[in-house]
Amino acid sequence: MLAADLEKPAMRSYLAAAKDFASGALTPRQFLEDSVKLFEHWEPKIGAFVYTNLPAARAAADRSTERWRAQKPLSAIDGMPVGIKDIIETVDMPTEMGSPLFAGWRSEKDAASVRALRDAGAVIVGKTVTTEFAASEPRGTCNPWNLSHTQGGSSSGSAASVAVGIVSAALGTQVIGSTIRPASFCGCVGFKPSVNAINRDGSHDYQSQSCTGILGASLDDVWQVAYEIVDRVGGDAGTPGLQGPPRAPTPRKPQALAVLETAGWDAATPNAKAQLNDYVARLKSAGIAIRTRYDDKEVAALERELANAAELSHRCNGWEGRWFFRVMVDRDASKLGPITRERTSKYDGLTLAEYRADLKERARIRAVHAALAARCDAAITLAAPGAAPEGLGSTGNPEFAVPSSLLGVPSLSLPLFEDDGMPLGLQVIDNFDRDADAFAIASWLESWLMQAG
């Protein structure tokens, strides 16, 4: 049995452990008991959960144990302890959305993704802390690598609980940088899929570029969770959903990569820049063609388009969520955080005509990116400007995470770098609907780095 590591954050891959379930050397229930130990140790320090249902989790783990014993698991993630961002509905627990306006509120149903996880045998440990309405107002979760630093929002508790091994994977969402950024800050794998690729019904994010994201202990765990959800409930209604194989895609060495600076480059720490630059130099020496804004006109054009990615995203999101925040203001504005009040007010005056123009502008920028696909397998960049900054009053700079949100394309954060003694992610950004390819390239980049040492 795994010994719970209580000294420093350590992730626990369920897929790596599951090979012992068939032999009986380990059981899902035993795996969960380590989760409980880790929860008891870490939760008072990091505050990753809003609500847990440990009796239900133990009962689910026992049923999973029986299925593995009978060699009839429901899926490869049967028994996996998972966390659910508290913006996503659960039938057996409240969904509070990080807001006192929804304290104790119950949807009386599961979100599509949550139902799919249950049907795949996953063990729902609890609801993880989200910033207020998955926006920017933090709700106190600490970074397990340094408790006085932010964990990065808005999938705050999901990233922190994966980082310390309480769960092997957790659902998040991303409309700006809410999956990639906390994954980078907490040192776990983060996956923001192609827009619409994972069913969002029952998730309270109302924006067109928002996605259900997955934070997990390894690329394999993350892929498997995504696959099992989509196999059961598809993508957003009317779309084909995530495309790819039933097990994590095999590594693929890219021929050419774009290296993006994004609007975040100026804010990146010298150490973060140096690590990326060094990594890119080694990729070149491995024979991979590297295209940057300094030597490639199309990459330069994309960089120019992305300079405004955050503001354009906020404008789209602002229109799409305006009705909701108006209702909340009328319910009780005093229960909204200052960041939410300020942002709500900023975009309240948008018109339908402006929104339509913004959609066209977004589509135009997406086409600029899509045109690069012929000459670049994917793009890489940092997942954040550096380590998680000190202080719990802000979730940090999202500029590196915004591009894949605006573009509606898949991105992954891999915990390959470090900064200031804390984790920092390498980000892989692939093209629309090429989520599996993003995993294949990320897998190659990860294993190659490990081999290269």
Next chain:
Amino acid sequence: MLAADLEKPAMRSYLAAAKDFASGALTPRQFLEDSVKLFEHWEPKIGAFVYTNLPAARAAADRSTERWRAQKPLSAIDGMPVGIKDIIETVDMPTEMGSPLFAGWRSEKDAASVRALRDAGAVIVGKTVTTEFAASEPRGTCNPWNLSHTQGGSSSGSAASVAVGIVSAALGTQVIGSTIRPASFCGCVGFKPSVNAINRDGSHDYQSQSCTGILGASLDDVWQVAYEIVDRVGGDAGTPGLQGPPRAPTPRKPQALAVLETAGWDAATPNAKAQLNDYVARLKSAGIAIRTRYDDKEVAALERELANAAELSHRCNGWEGRWFFRVMVDRDASKLGPITRERTSKYDGLTLAEYRADLKERARIRAVHAALAARCDAAITLAAPGAAPEGLGSTGNPEFAVPSSLLGVPSLSLPLFEDDGMPLGLQVIDNFDRDADAFAIASWLESWLMQAG
């Protein structure tokens, strides 16, 4: 002031009345008081409402009266009494979805469409009866034209309350025939927009071809409600939303119309068929080219594709709603109606691969319809096979209403025919995103019929 007609169902156009508001000859509060009288008279007979909030409605009507008096109405529908199908969320009333599983349940927010109505000054009278989860299990609303006949679901109370003038318009939804059919049976105008054209956030219909529909007293009232909603909250997030002018489109005489039989023709009553055929003959004599399956290969091809429209729609809907009904079955299967249990079970075994194939098939059929646009301004057909059938155990045959749902295109039901002493609708089906044109053609067809006598 209008006198409430208590003898037989009579609709009340708010837009027709509003011309008296500026002069002060009539006030929104007075208009609402007639609504209340009609409610008190009709509601015990027809059972159109699940919940009302008359004190809030009166207060809203008083505020509207002040605005009209100051000549500063918020919109052309400022003060309009409206009903909200109880599948759509309201912050001040429960949303029960026609299910005991949601008895008294509160979303604690307004749906986007409801918030838009409030921002436009509309007066929310109450929540109207829906079949169970907007599917097929009736919840007892009676047809005001004959209390022993169905009102047609699933927008049951919305159609019935508009028909008797309690409200001038009401929100419904349609994924199979839930707006066009009850509009036909109750004799009001029904509008099923282009898919995604009216924002569905906060409406509990999770299917890709589902739409927020509008039932109303006239084409003008219906257009205005649609316009005012979309002007404030757009279409579904990420789409441009309903396109069209700020006042109801002016009548346009079509050059060529397809006349569809659909899969419903065999079930149509001889009288219904005769009325459509007679109407078509008169359109021909007015110089409009008529294309049917008997003389036009493309129309014949479309008719063949539409033969299976209901089953293909049910398959898409079945996959898309499966997760939800699985959760409900686990909550308490005994609280689900027999039709819902049977349908849920029928489609529970669908796979993602089958769903993807169904989406492709739907897209292929949509292309067959779209190809007709070059040669037909629109299509017309019946809105139902005849008058509302006797009995409250079924909501009636939806075959005529399914095509526009499957095709994702706008359709209107106009109360121009009658059958068995009850109303019957003429249906106008236009092309995707040509909602305004559907109104323009319907308006011409309506006024021409009146002139032609």
